[in-house]
Amino acid sequence: MAATLYDKIWHEHVVREYDDGSVLLYVDRHLLHEVTSPQAFEGLRLAGRRVRRPDLVLATVDHNVPTRHRDSVSDPVAAEQIAALQRNAKEYGIRYLGLSHPEQGIVHVVGPELGFTLPGTTIVCGDSHTSTHGAFGALAFGIGTSEVEHVLATQTIRIRKSQTFRVRFVGRLPAGVTAKDMILYFIGLVGPAGGTGFVLEFCGDPIRALSMEERMTVCNMSIEAGARAGLIAPDKVTFDYIAADDRPFAPRGRALHEAISRWEKLVSDYDAQFDREMELNIASLEPQVTWGTSPGMVTGISGKVPEPEEVEHFSADDVAKSLTYARLKPGQKMVDIPIDVVFLGSCTNGRLTDLRIAAEILKGKKISPHVRMIVVPGSERIRRHAEQMGLDKIFREAGAEWRHAGCSMCLAMNEDRLDPGQRCASTTNRNFESRQGHDSITHLVSPATAAASAIAGHLSDPREYFT
Amino acid sequence: MQPFVKCRGKLAVLYRANIDTDQIIPKQFLKSVARTGYGENLFFEWRYDASGRPDPSFVLNRPEYDKATILVAGNNFGCGSSREHAVWALMQFGFRAVVAPWKEESPGKRIPAFADIFRSNSTRNGLLTIELTTDEVQWLVSQDRKYGPLEATVDLVSQTITVQGTPRETFHFEIPPDDKKMLLQGLDHIDTTLKDLGEIERFERKHNVQMPTADKSPGL
Numbered sequence A: 001m002a003a004t005l006y007d008k009i010w011h012e013h014v015v016r017e018y019d020d021g022s023v024l025l026y027v028d029r030h031l032l033h034e035v036t037s038p039q040a041f042e043g044l045r046l047a048g049r050r051v052r053r054p055d056l057v058l059a060t061v062d063h064n065v066p067t068r069h070r071d072s073v074s075d076p077v078a079a080e081q082i083a084a085l086q087r088n089a090k091e092y093g094i095r096y097l098g099l100s101h102p103e104q105g106i107v108h109v110v111g112p113e114l115g116f117t118l119p120g121t122t123i124v125c126g127d128s129h130t131s132t133h134g135a136f137g138a139l140a141f142g143i144g145t146s147e148v149e150h151v152l153a154t155q156t157i158r159i160r161k162s163q164t165f166r167v168r169f170v171g172r173l174p175a176g177v178t179a180k181d182m183i184l185y186f187i188g189l190v191g192p193a194g195g196t197g198f199v200l201e202f203c204g205d206p207i208r209a210l211s212m213e214e215r216m217t218v219c220n221m222s223i224e225a226g227a228r229a230g231l232i233a234p235d236k237v238t239f240d241y242i243a244a245d246d247r248p249f250a251p252r253g254r255a256l257h258e259a260i261s262r263w264e265k266l267v268s269d270y271d272a273q274f275d276r277e278m279e280l281n282i283a284s285l286e287p288q289v290t291w292g293t294s295p296g297m298v299t300g301i302s303g304k305v306p307e308p309e310e311v312e313h314f315s316a317d318d319v320a321k322s323l324t325y326a327r328l329k330p331g332q333k334m335v336d337i338p339i340d341v342v343f344l345g346s347c348t349n350g351r352l353t354d355l356r357i358a359a360e361i362l363k364g365k366k367i368s369p370h371v372r373m374i375v376v377p378g379s380e381r382i383r384r385h386a387e388q389m390g391l392d393k394i395f396r397e398a399g400a401e402w403r404h405a406g407c408s409m410c411l412a413m414n415e416d417r418l419d420p421g422q423r424c425a426s427t428t429n430r431n432f433e434s435r436q437g438h439d440s441i442t443h444l445v446s447p448a449t450a451a452a453s454a455i456a457g458h459l460s461d462p463r464e465y466f467t
Numbered sequence B: 001m002q003p004f005v006k007c008r009g010k011l012a013v014l015y016r017a018n019i020d021t022d023q024i025i026p027k028q029f030l031k032s033v034a035r036t037g038y039g040e041n042l043f044f045e046w047r048y049d050a051s052g053r054p055d056p057s058f059v060l061n062r063p064e065y066d067k068a069t070i071l072v073a074g075n076n077f078g079c080g081s082s083r084e085h086a087v088w089a090l091m092q093f094g095f096r097a098v099v100a101p102w103k104e105e106s107p108g109k110r111i112p113a114f115a116d117i118f119r120s121n122s123t124r125n126g127l128l129t130i131e132l133t134t135d136e137v138q139w140l141v142s143q144d145r146k147y148g149p150l151e152a153t154v155d156l157v158s159q160t161i162t163v164q165g166t167p168r169e170t171f172h173f174e175i176p177p178d179d180k181k182m183l184l185q186g187l188d189h190i191d192t193t194l195k196d197l198g199e200i201e202r203f204e205r206k207h208n209v210q211m212p213t214a215d216k217s218p219g220l
Helices: A005-013 A038-047 A076-092 A107-113 A128-136 A145-154 A179-190 A212-225 A236-243 A253-263 A316-325 A352-362 A380-388 A391-398 A447-456 A462-466 B085-093 B116-123 B134-147 B177-185 B189-194 B197-210
Strands: A014-017 A023-026 A029-032 A057-060 A095-097 A122-125 A139-142 A156-159 A163-170 A198-203 A229-231 A276-281 A288-290 A298-300 A341-344 A372-375 A423-426 A441-444 B006-014 B070-073 B097-101 B103-106 B109-111 B128-132 B151-155 B160-163 B169-172
Touching: A005 A014, A005 A023, A005 A139, A005 A198, A005 A229, A014 B197, A023 B197, A029 A107, A029 A145, A038 A076, A038 A145, A057 A076, A057 A107, A076 A095, A107 A122, A107 A128, A107 A212, A107 A380, A122 A128, A122 A145, A128 A139, A128 A212, A128 A229, A128 A236, A139 A229, A145 A156, A145 B116, A145 B189, A156 B189, A179 A212, A179 A276, A179 A288, A179 A298, A198 A212, A212 A229, A212 A236, A212 A352, A236 A253, A341 A352, A341 A447, A352 A380, A352 A391, A352 A447, A352 A462, A372 A391, A380 A391, A423 A447, A447 A462, B006 B134, B070 B134, B085 B116, B097 B134, B116 B128, B116 B177, B128 B134, B189 B197
Parallel strands: A029 A057, A029 A122, A057 A095, A122 A139, A163 A198, A163 A276, A198 A229, A341 A372, A341 A423, A423 A441, B006 B070, B070 B097, B097 B128
Antiparallel strands: A014 A023, A023 A156, A288 A298, A288 A441, B006 B151, B103 B109, B151 B160, B160 B169
8 A cells, every 4th residue: 555654654663553543653762851851760760660772862951051151050950950861861871962072962953963863763852843853754753751751661652643744845945045934934824733633744846955954944843833743755865964974873884775775765655645735836935034922923024014814823812912922013014123132043943054054144244233143053063063164253253142052042941041022033943922031022034034134133034145 | 640530620711822831831940850849830921920920810810710620722722842841730730621622724624722742741641631612612711701710520431521500511522542541540651561561572673673773872
């Protein structure tokens, strides 16, 4: 029978089926961070259980870590949480990338960098943006802490199968428009719950034309459409990425060769049936920017703040509440909205190509004097590579701050946060109320739009830099 | 985990769509390594003003909704972050169930009431998520506006929620059989799964041949 990519990976990992419709699914890779794991380890300890396969687990610290320096964590509660992960990793024999480790970074950035993320695998993590790893043709999804404990104890997860949703992009992506704009556009069309219950498969020539880093941006925000996972079938771009130097967990030599011949079969059959399909033409797509408090509240950069009654997927009441929160009025042009802060980073857009596209725009220029810009690389490896390329110098000379790796202002759990009323053009994934700090306002944008906006001092169209 | 069979209690109405887990429990409270202590910070940003005083207009601060055990919310409840702390906060505040509407966006396109990860986290802690139709939830909201707090009985065995008063209304809800079983029995899933340890080991022997292992990791 014809099978989708999701069907194929699923089928390979079913340990057993239960008569209530759920299955026991094997987990190939388990990623841990400090925020959602301590209670899982505590549960193991109380029940006297062990970690079944510590060799399949990788832990790092990212949510709580300071980005100004690597000396110490000044917040004692955060420091204790980080210390707890370190202790748990040591006690249970789990690889741990601590604060001073040269490979520390955001869990969804370091997994792929180290070759831990591989096509055809199942990957879980107590973090909703685990969908990122789907860019490799891995079935990757976020789980809660109880499930983290279950995976630690059994290396499996008990789960029901999702429906499938094929998202086909057509047309050529215009210059200055990026993978971030593609996924924001999709979320706007389908709504913040349009993907709930589905695993997405992104396909089409524009997806094939993306680098691995850009594909990760697309899959990363699957969850913002409600989908637990997003998939992209692996191809030569994927295999070349994995074959690159410095991926210590990836197979090498003959093993890599054999793996690639298996990975080449990881495609949906031409006659496979999907539960839902959608086609998006991006030939005239504009840079996208959010105006509200849901990632689905999005428009083109040349657009305006909408009237409450005219937004698909949202009630007039919900839109009105969002606009009040965001201090915006219907009819305002997006490019007229002044900003206070620009944040470049996160598991969505903190990779080297993201930093490079922003640096190209900022090179030889200054950011607006009333704007503060913070650049937080997704990993310490990216930080080193960016410094070798001189990107840090470009950012500093433009007036931006250059930091160490972490989640930082994406969720503002560490010291990096907005003040009440501050407005930020942010390359992150969520514009929820108070996400970046109490009573702060977030506009989700691409790294190119972030850089152009930093120079202009208001939301701004980056395409003028690409003509 | 705490089983869920039946509960009777007051309904608190917070009828907004897309209530995300950042609103349910904000990040500043996720630094704890404990499983408890989250209830007092449930809906922190909406519940307290800038100086930390309870906002008297917020539903959970209104005396007539004191000790509510069933929350009525809008579509796509629990979207966003996977933090299980959101479920812990709701339960530690005193909620045993959340009611939200699924909606039909166009014929055949059904948008579930709850976000996926939130729903799974709820089930694993004994918090029941109840999906009703938009009309049914709007009826609850309008009754609440007219008469003040409603009382209801939720019965998981018969999959019903019965609102007291005149007229008495009973709504039926659907729930996947595996979730129902887990909630009714309050099962520890790990125990259940470990009974299949033999199958897991058998699976690994055949699977690991195909899957490059992660244990070759020089320098890490």
